Amino acid sequence: MSVTRRALIGAAVAGAGTVGFARRSGFTPSNTGSAGADTLTFALWGTEAETASFRSLARTYERRNRGIRVQIKVEPYQQMYTNMDALLAGGRAPDLFRCDYANLGMYSASDQLLDLSPWFGETEREAFLPALWEAVCHDGRPYAVPHHTDTTAVLYRKDMFERAGITEVPARLEDAWTWDEFGEICARLSKKLDHVYPFTYGWQQAGAFRWLTWLWEAGGHLLNRDLSAPALESAAGLRAMRFTQGFFRQGWVPPNSSVKTASYPDSLFNAGTTAMAFAGDFLLPQIVAGGLDPALYGVTYQPRDRIAATDLGGNAVVATRTTENPELAADFLKFLVSEEIMRRYCEETVVLPTRPALLQSRLDYAERPDLMPVFADQATTLTPAMTGEVAVPYFGRINAALQDELEAAFVSGQSAETTLHKIAEATRAAIAAQ
Numbered sequence: 011m012s013v014t015r016r017a018l019i020g021a022a023v024a025g026a027g028t029v030g031f032a033r034r035s036g037f038t039p040s041n042t043g044s045a046g047a048d049t050l051t052f053a054l055w056g057t058e059a060e061t062a063s064f065r066s067l068a069r070t071y072e073r074r075n076r077g078i079r080v081q082i083k084v085e086p087y088q089q090m091y092t093n094m095d096a097l098l099a100g101g102r103a104p105d106l107f108r109c110d111y112a113n114l115g116m117y118s119a120s121d122q123l124l125d126l127s128p129w130f131g132e133t134e135r136e137a138f139l140p141a142l143w144e145a146v147c148h149d150g151r152p153y154a155v156p157h158h159t160d161t162t163a164v165l166y167r168k169d170m171f172e173r174a175g176i177t178e179v180p181a182r183l184e185d186a187w188t189w190d191e192f193g194e195i196c197a198r199l200s201k202k203l204d205h206v207y208p209f210t211y212g213w214q215q216a217g218a219f220r221w222l223t224w225l226w227e228a229g230g231h232l233l234n235r236d237l238s239a240p241a242l243e244s245a246a247g248l249r250a251m252r253f254t255q256g257f258f259r260q261g262w263v264p265p266n267s268s269v270k271t272a273s274y275p276d277s278l279f280n281a282g283t284t285a286m287a288f289a290g291d292f293l294l295p296q297i298v299a300g301g302l303d304p305a306l307y308g309v310t311y312q313p314r315d316r317i318a319a320t321d322l323g324g325n326a327v328v329a330t331r332t333t334e335n336p337e338l339a340a341d342f343l344k345f346l347v348s349e350e351i352m353r354r355y356c357e358e359t360v361v362l363p364t365r366p367a368l369l370q371s372r373l374d375y376a377e378r379p380d381l382m383p384v385f386a387d388q389a390t391t392l393t394p395a396m397t398g399e400v401a402v403p404y405f406g407r408i409n410a411a412l413q414d415e416l417e418a419a420f421v422s423g424q425s426a427e428t429t430l431h432k433i434a435e436a437t438r439a440a441i442a443a444q
Contacts, residue, residue: 049079050335050342051104053094055087059295059376063358071345080342098122098330105333106342109154110325111145111397112219112405117328118153119403119444124329126152129340138347142364144394145401146326155347156364158356159324160292161389162212162220163381164310165275170285174202179310183387186311186318189227189253196262199285208262209286210278212293218269218412219321219400220288223312224250226319232399232408232437239441240434246316251419251426258420269417276300279307288312290323291385294360294378309381311388318391322400324361362389404440411436 054064061084068080083104085093091113097103098117109117117123130152135143142156166179176195180186187195196208213220222232230246233239241247257263264283266273279287280300289297298304312320327346329339345351349365353373356363360377362385363369369386373379402408415432418424 054108115403118148123153145397154326154328192313227315229316240437407440
């Protein structure tokens with residue numbers, strides 16, 4: 011069963027949203043479990059392009075390994091994790107499944123996944139971005155492979171910038187706007203353009219965690235160094251919260267683009283409602299499909315404060331601990347993240363590789379390959395410390411609190427201090443419940 015990008019975005023802001031706090035229904039028994047010594051079962055969700063690519067890669071693996079079969083089981087993203095919980099509990103789990111980084115810690119910490127240490131030594135680990143390798147590890151051991159990532163950059167309307175007299179945008183990561191410079195750009199757009207908002211941001215619904223980018227840029231952290239307690243209530247946290255509250259108070263973003271609304275960046279940007287959109291690279295096919303003239307928009311980097319930062323998007327692939335084919339499952343995972351196969355998948359689906367060697371090369375993306383180098387540069391600002399805060403087993407509960415409290419801060423006038431305190435208290439409760 012294939013799904014559209016819009017369906018995925020509506021469920022979880024596509025790709026990186028966490029749903030560990032929102033379980034639903036399960037697979038049917040006929041779609042589950044290992045299928046024999048020469049067969050791997052692989053459960054996943056995806057867009058039409060993603061599922062087509064996975065199916066094609068499975069056939070490639072079969073041709074290279076005569077007698078082996080890879081059965082792809084496609085399910086809606088909305089059901090994936092409830093389904094997997096039921097299958098794991100019932101001993102009917104597939105050999106492999108796709109998992110976003112924010113939900114991964116929940117499974118690895120509960121002893122549900124195959125420890126991949128015997129197959130991924132130091133040489134293999136060094137082939138990946140350190141931040142992404144950190145995201146697949148628990149207690150220093152890898153329980154998944156970082157299959158791909160995606161990140162956020164700033165799409166901008168060239169025609170609107172010209173009307174506002176803005177003639178230059180940062181062309182290098184080190185020249186990204188500061189927060190103050192970004193504020194000046196927004197003020198100018200507000201003044202010069204009628205019926206157009208300066209920008210929209212992709213933190214809707216399960217994407218609430220994308221607010222952490224601002225926190226990290228301000229030099230703040232969600233958790234302390236050893237991830238044992240909240241660290242949000244700080245001067246940096248207060249700066250980030252007040253700055254982002256200002257987006258709504260100053261009318262820089264549409265009122266219907268807050269955390270609990272369904273107006274996603276691509277739709278507002280395509281409609282000409284906003285001059286900029288903080289959007290993930292995975293949204294480029296949707297924007298292209300919306301018919302916006304490619305000549306009308308470009309991309310630049312996210313603003314920076316004390317440091318540059320970005321969000322942790324993308325997905326990993328795991329093998330379940332109870333697989334009857336651990337050697338074969340590990341071999342297939344190695345195949346999926348090999349340089350050749352990762353390049354092919356990323357090019358076909360317009361997402362970013364997790365191998366630095368590929369990030370530094372020019373890939374032939376199916377849509378807007380001219381824009382992708384900026385996204386690739388932006389991805390390098392993600393650090394192991396940032397990924398570690400998102401990959402904790404209890405992050406789903408934190409993300410739920412972010413949804414509630416950011417909405418209250420942006421829409422209902424809740425103070426920055428109260429908002430930070432409530433998120434910190436929810437984080438403390440999530441840690442204690444482990």
